Amino acid sequence: xxxxxxxxxxxxxxxxxxxxxxxxxxxxxxxxxxxxxxxxxxxxxxxxxxxxxxxxxxxxxxxxxxxxxxxxxxxxxxxxxxxxxxxxxxxxxxxxxxxxxxxxxxxxx
Amino acid sequence: xxxxxxxxxxxxxxxxxxxxxxxxxxxxxxxxxxxxxxxxxxxxxxxxxxxxxxxxxxxxxxxxxxxxxxxxxxxxxxxxxxxxxxxxxxxxxxxxxxxxxxxxxxxxxxxxxxxx
Numbered sequence: 001x002x003x004x005x006x007x008x009x010x011x012x013x014x015x016x017x018x019x020x021x022x023x024x025x026x027x028x029x030x031x032x033x034x035x036x037x038x039x040x041x042x043x044x045x046x047x048x049x050x051x052x053x054x055x056x057x058x059x060x061x062x063x064x065x066x067x068x069x070x071x072x073x074x075x076x077x078x079x080x081x082x083x084x085x086x087x088x089x090x091x092x093x094x095x096x097x098x099x100x101x102x103x104x105x106x107x108x109x
Numbered sequence: 110x111x112x113x114x115x116x117x118x119x120x121x122x123x124x125x126x127x128x129x130x131x132x133x134x135x136x137x138x139x140x141x142x143x144x145x146x147x148x149x150x151x152x153x154x155x156x157x158x159x160x161x162x163x164x165x166x167x168x169x170x171x172x173x174x175x176x177x178x179x180x181x182x183x184x185x186x187x188x189x190x191x192x193x194x195x196x197x198x199x200x201x202x203x204x205x206x207x208x209x210x211x212x213x214x215x216x217x218x219x220x221x222x223x224x225x
Contacts, residue, residue, distance in 0.1 A: 031212070042202055042216040043153065050212075087152065097143065097214060101152040 002026045004100035006088055011106040012078055020073045020086050020103045028093030032064050032071045035087045037102070043087060046073065075105075083107045111137050113205050115217035122193055122224055129189045130220045132203030138183035139205035143214065144176075147200045159186045193224040 004024045012018040022032065031050040035043035049055055049064035049071060061074040075082055085102040092098055112135040122128050132142055141160050145153040157165045157178050165178035177189040186205075190197055200221055204214040 033213070035216075042219045043204075044216070045213045048212050096155065096158070098155070099153045104150075 002090075002092060002098050004088055004090060004098060006086075006100040006103045008101065009104045009106065011108065013108050014078055014080060016078050017074065017076045018078060018105065020075075020088075020105070022071050022073075022088035022100055024069050024071075024088070024090050024098075024100075026090050026092040026098060029066065029069075030091040032062070033089045033091070033097075034060075034062055034073045035089060035099075036084050037087065038084045046086075078107050080107055080109065111205075111207065111213075111215040113139075113203065113215045113217040115203055115220050117220060118218060119221045120223070122222070124194055124224055125192055127189055127191045128193055128222060129187055130201055130203075130222075132186045132188070132205070132217050134184045134205045134215070137205075137207050139186075140183070140208060142180060142186040142203055142205045144178060144186070144188050145202045145204065147202060147219075149200075153202065156188075190222065193222070195224045198222055198224045 006022045033048045034046040036046050037043040047062035049062050052066055054063045059076045064071040085104050087102045088100045090098050114133045116131045144156045146156050147153050155168050156171045157167045159165045159178050159180040161180045161183050167173045175191055180186040200219050202219040204216045
C-alpha cells in the first residue's frame with residue numbers, strides 16, 4: 001500500500017522553531033510537497049522537494065532524503081498565524097498525489 | 110498567479126437530490142484537475158483525477174455513478190453528487206495543475222456540502 005506518516009499534533013511556543021516530520025512509502029516517487037491548511041480553508045502550497053537537501057523559503061524550510069524516504073518541514077520564528085494543519089504529500093506513480101493525515105500545529109503565546 | 114475558484118462555496122440539499130459543484134481555473138489552462146473529499150479534522154482523500162476531454166479516473170472505493178465528473182474544457186471541471194445522502198456531507202475541494210511537472214497544485218476554496 002501507499003502511506004505517509006506524520007505526527008498528528010505538535011505544540012510549540014511563539015517565536016520558537018518547530019519541525020514536522022514525514023515518512024513515506026509509495027509506489028514511485030517524484031517529489032514531496034508541503035501544504036498548509038487553516039480551519040475551514042483550502043490547502044495552500046508551501047514547498048516542494050524533488051531532490052535531496054534543504055529548500056528554504058523565508059521562515060519555512062523543507063528537507064528531503066530520498067534514501068530514507070523521509071522529509072521534514074521546518075518553521076522558524078513561529079507566529080500565531082502559523083497555527084494550522086500541515087500536510088505532506090507525495091507525487092507517486094500514475095501522477096497521483098497522496099496526502100498524509102496532517103499535523104495540527106498549536107502555537108502557545 | 111494561479112487562481113482556482115469553486116462554486117458554490119456552501120450548499121444544503123435534501124436527501125435524494127443531486128448537487129453540481131464547479132471548479133474553474135481562472136487564469137491558466139489546467140491539464141489536469143483533481144477532486145478531493147475531506148471530513149472534519151481529517152486528511153484530503155483523492156476521489157478522482159479529471160483530464161480534459163477524457164473520462165475521469167476514480168480512486169478505489171469511489172462510486173463513479175454517484176460522483177459524476179465532467180471535464181468540459183481546460184478551465185472547467187464539474188462534480189455532480191447524485192442522489193445525495195447525509196453521509197455524503199463533506200468538504201469537497203478541487204485542485205488544478207498547470208503542467209505535468211506537477212510541482213504545485215492550486216486548490217480551490219472548497220465546497221461545504223450538507224445533505225439533510
